[in-house]
Amino acid sequence: MAFFGICKNANTSIKAAFLQSMGMTPGRVHDPALLHYAGAEEIAASGLWSFAICWHPVTRAFSCWKNKCGDGWNPRLARWGLCQGMTFNDFCLAIA
Numbered sequence: 001m002a003f004f005g006i007c008k009n010a011n012t013s014i015k016a017a018f019l020q021s022m023g024m025t026p027g028r029v030h031d032p033a034l035l036h037y038a039g040a041e042e043i044a045a046s047g048l049w050s051f052a053i054c055w056h057p058v059t060r061a062f063s064c065w066k067n068k069c070g071d072g073w074n075p076r077l078a079r080w081g082l083c084q085g086m087t088f089n090d091f092c093l094a095i096a
Helices: 011-021 040-046 057-071 075-080 088-095
Strands: 002-004 050-052
Touching: 002 011, 002 040, 057 088
Parallel strands: 002 050
Antiparallel strands: none
């Protein structure tokens, strides 16, 4: 089985579940000795069943807005046109 990891899409949780299912310590998800990193071409040639998990773009944008313009506000985000408490619509316009 091959998993295509996409940033901010449960990579660590999925790797931990794989390791745990093989009787290994799930806390070692970032140990390169336990996981083989391969490119798409290698995986396609291997015949392995492969999958990836991705968020719907609107769901991802909403989560980011909630975090970055709410409790996770950092003034450095202003350089990208974001401001604390901005509406979701304004946020979407700023990141588009």
